Amino acid sequence: MSFQEKYPRPYYAKYEPVDIGNDFGWFQVYRLPGDVFAITEQRHCEEVTSFLIPGDEKALLWDTGEGFYDITAVARELYNGEIIAANSHSHFDHIGCNHRFDCVLAYDDPQAFYTAERGAPHALFGNLLEADMFAGDLPEGLDPETFSVPPYRICPVREGDEIDLGGRVLEVIHTPGHSSDSMMLFDRTHGILFTGDTIYDAAMYAHFNCPEFGYSNVDDYIASMEKLISRKGDIRALYCSHNDLIVPPSRIQDVADALKAVKSGTVLQHLGVEPEQQYLEDGSVLTKCVFEDFSIVCRI
């Protein structure tokens, strides 16, 4: 089934929509428990979500979206004060408006610096800018022949760093696996873990192996899950950067178990990966390992 046939996805109806003055006909915003806004881009097949996390003194924008429209204009409608930005990792669909900030917090990893210097060149988008990757019209002003994400500046953060927004502190947790620069933010007050692409309710990717997309690593991925499991008593909800917005914390253990099954070769159900999901990779060795609620794409 094509992306267009799946649109609109039913799971967004679970959440409280927020009307904003100018959504560009593109963004749809939801208010989530714990005073967090999800800014979704559900008309593109990536279905990426950025989160605005308000504090008493400033707000943090967790990823800056695809860059087809200015997400900072949406964030400013939702928060009247200073807004800083941080990246879950530096894949192209999370960094689109990074250049609109003086500096974006990113994990201190070579992948984050590599992408910041270059932005996301047009070639990285592959077929993702073709008309059938969008529900409805293409974004106004988007030239699918030339679109790219400009370079930007990052301010590196490291494991255990705390970002104080005033009345809300976000802790940096390094979670390599999907990419070496993947990190999560943990809001201890509300028990919310912002997971980026490392955990979400769809196919998770652990196969990247080139400088443009960085390097996935199943062993690192497992270690990241073990680190989260050691803190599971504090985690009440996972706020994810693609597809459904909130996933229960039990998913951490499920993903850990799945990755271990992948590594040990005991996964029963394997499927090929569609060509459009191969990105820049050669594709010949990619496998999609299917589990009950999600799948993992890797090189086995």
Ligand SMILES: [Zn+2]
């Ligand atoms: Zn990613």
